[in-house]
Amino acid sequence: MPTIAVDKEGLFKALGQDYTTEEFDELCFDFGIELDEDTSTTQRPIVNGKQEPPQLKIEIPANRYDMLCLEGISLMLNIFRGRRTSPDYRLVAPPKGELQVLTIDEETAKIRPYAAGAVLRNINFTKESYDSFIGLQDKLHQNLARQRSLVAIGTHDLDTIQGPFSYEALPPEQIEFAPLNQTRSMTALELMKFYENDRHLSRYLPIIRDSPVYPVIYDSKRTVCSMPPIINGNHSKITLNTRNVFVDMTATDRTKLDICLNILVSMFSQYTEVPFTVEPVKVISPHNHQSRETPDLTPRETQAEVSYINKCCGLSLAPIDICSLLKRMSYTASPSRASPDLIDVQVPPTRADVLHQADIMEDVAIAYGFNRLPRSFPSKSGTIAQPLMINKLSDIVRHEAAMAGWSEVMPLILCSHDENFSHLNRKDDGNTAVRLANPKTAEYQVVRTTLLPGLLKTIRENKHHSVPIKIFEVSDVAFKDLSLERKSRNERHFAAAWYGKSSGFEIVHGLMDRVMLMLKSAFVTGEEGLSVKSLGDATYWIDEVDDPTFFPGHAAAIHLRVAGKEQVIGVFGILHPTVLEKFELRYPVSTLEMNIEVFL
Numbered sequence: 001m002p003t004i005a006v007d008k009e010g011l012f013k014a015l016g017q018d019y020t021t022e023e024f025d026e027l028c029f030d031f032g033i034e035l036d037e038d039t040s041t042t043q044r045p046i047v048n049g050k051q052e053p054p055q056l057k058i059e060i061p062a063n064r065y066d067m068l069c070l071e072g073i074s075l076m077l078n079i080f081r082g083r084r085t086s087p088d089y090r091l092v093a094p095p096k097g098e099l100q101v102l103t104i105d106e107e108t109a110k111i112r113p114y115a116a117g118a119v120l121r122n123i124n125f126t127k128e129s130y131d132s133f134i135g136l137q138d139k140l141h142q143n144l145a146r147q148r149s150l151v152a153i154g155t156h157d158l159d160t161i162q163g164p165f166s167y168e169a170l171p172p173e174q175i176e177f178a179p180l181n182q183t184r185s186m187t188a189l190e191l192m193k194f195y196e197n198d199r200h201l202s203r204y205l206p207i208i209r210d211s212p213v214y215p216v217i218y219d220s221k222r223t224v225c226s227m228p229p230i231i232n233g234n235h236s237k238i239t240l241n242t243r244n245v246f247v248d249m250t251a252t253d254r255t256k257l258d259i260c261l262n263i264l265v266s267m268f269s270q271y272t273e274v275p276f277t278v279e280p281v282k283v284i285s286p287h288n289h290q291s292r293e294t295p296d297l298t299p300r301e302t303q304a305e306v307s308y309i310n311k312c313c314g315l316s317l318a319p320i321d322i323c324s325l326l327k328r329m330s331y332t333a334s335p336s337r338a339s340p341d342l343i344d345v346q347v348p349p350t351r352a353d354v355l356h357q358a359d360i361m362e363d364v365a366i367a368y369g370f371n372r373l374p375r376s377f378p379s380k381s382g383t384i385a386q387p388l389m390i391n392k393l394s395d396i397v398r399h400e401a402a403m404a405g406w407s408e409v410m411p412l413i414l415c416s417h418d419e420n421f422s423h424l425n426r427k428d429d430g431n432t433a434v435r436l437a438n439p440k441t442a443e444y445q446v447v448r449t450t451l452l453p454g455l456l457k458t459i460r461e462n463k464h465h466s467v468p469i470k471i472f473e474v475s476d477v478a479f480k481d482l483s484l485e486r487k488s489r490n491e492r493h494f495a496a497a498w499y500g501k502s503s504g505f506e507i508v509h510g511l512m513d514r515v516m517l518m519l520k521s522a523f524v525t526g527e528e529g530l531s532v533k534s535l536g537d538a539t540y541w542i543d544e545v546d547d548p549t550f551f552p553g554h555a556a557a558i559h560l561r562v563a564g565k566e567q568v569i570g571v572f573g574i575l576h577p578t579v580l581e582k583f584e585l586r587y588p589v590s591t592l593e594m595n596i597e598v599f600l
Helices: 008-015 021-031 070-080 106-110 127-142 188-194 202-207 254-271 306-313 319-327 357-368 389-403 452-460 505-518 577-582
Strands: 003-007 034-038 055-059 100-104 114-120 151-157 165-170 214-218 224-227 245-251 277-284 292-294 300-305 332-335 342-347 469-480 488-499 521-523 538-544 550-562 565-575 589-595
Touching (some): 003 008, 003 070, 008 055, 008 070, 100 114, 106 165, 127 254, 151 224, 151 254, 165 245, 214 245, 224 245, 300 306, 306 319, 306 357, 319 332, 319 342, 389 469, 389 488, 389 505, 452 469, 505 521, 505 565, 565 577
Parallel strands (some): 100 165, 100 277, 521 538
Antiparallel strands (some): 114 277, 214 224, 300 342, 332 342, 469 488, 488 589, 565 589
């Protein structure tokens, strides 16, 4: 859990009350956070001739990104104590009526495809709030943004620049500006060299260093606002005198982008002339259909079951009582008209951690009081423990393979590029495997797209054992899938390998038939009397296939028809001698691999 150091006097002033260390520790426990240290009781360092003021070091749950600053902690504790209600975050139109515009160039898809923005209008900074504003950006960069690799935040004095703004990706030699706190203008290449020994910024340089284009944000006069994720321009840097703040964010992950933007502007919108108001920015990105207005501060609507909350907490609260407790945790809730067992809940935009009614139940327990919950040995549970269907299916296949006398192995999911492709006589089309951007060793370069390398390496390392060796694995492989947000997808496979003095083809074939039988798939053949009666609506058959991984004429594809839909789900056969040579195996090997997700 991250530990946040806040000024003791400033926090108590925001809370409207002074606490002893013991009293504040009790308040933190009641809210579900933990006071780690009160530095007023220890020797504090001398900074610029003055002793550092007392600080409170508070451990914050890793999912509560809205409490990474003094503003967030004081706001949540004040709502919890009933000193104020949950803020009504609002988007407001700019004074002149036209929104600031941020246009995203199509070339940015090569480096950081997403961007968003917002404006905090008529903000009043003090030295303390300014430091907290910068500190929250750093903490978001370190935690949620994964050291700026997922999201990079830039903040600018809007009065020094002029929209509309453009987010572009250009060759580094074409980008030139004076970076933050520097007076000399330099190109992006010079800037990368200038900061390569910088203690703070050098860690971020590898994110874009090897890219042919660098991301950059310009205003309407082609003044560089920032070069994310490295540094902002000096021209638009914010100071204590800044009144209007333009926030830009670029990202490789849109979900994290929206969370960071919502948290940053929500926390510091309390310092605007009209508290908790934010001016949106119009983002134009037609090439990837991401045009929109940001941020979206609309509360998320969800529902929670009264019976589930009461069962988990061991309570018997009425819906209206649960709604009252949720208001202490910054929710807006009311009994549902659809059912007496439901409550309608509005989740504030700062609570991206609320994903399930279990999260709502936890906040009800916190608001009710941990120490007030009934204490008894649990005799029943409000949860229903059950495996995911894919894991349950995998266990069925594992059990059948093990009962047939095969041993399960669990090799690593990473392998070298050659092991995944050339060692199996397969070609890489560049659109199949997920590659590591900076592999530490040649042995771990790609996420496997087949289970065979792991099985064959396991046999290679155990050649001193007696033959035959019969091993199997049920695990995930990964493929590129640009249609998904993460650009990749997992697929659950079953694979087996026989290593012995004979080919073992018929034994691998028998294992495949046994697994298919247990999955209620009937074998189809053209020979009379050999077909198996179907136990369901699935049937399968095999056809000879020409696969370079296998010995010619000794491989077959597995065809499956489920609900009238036919597909090839796997292949088995005797491995080609060149494959055996590359994996240093001297006896024949027969393998089987199939996708089992199709049976769900």
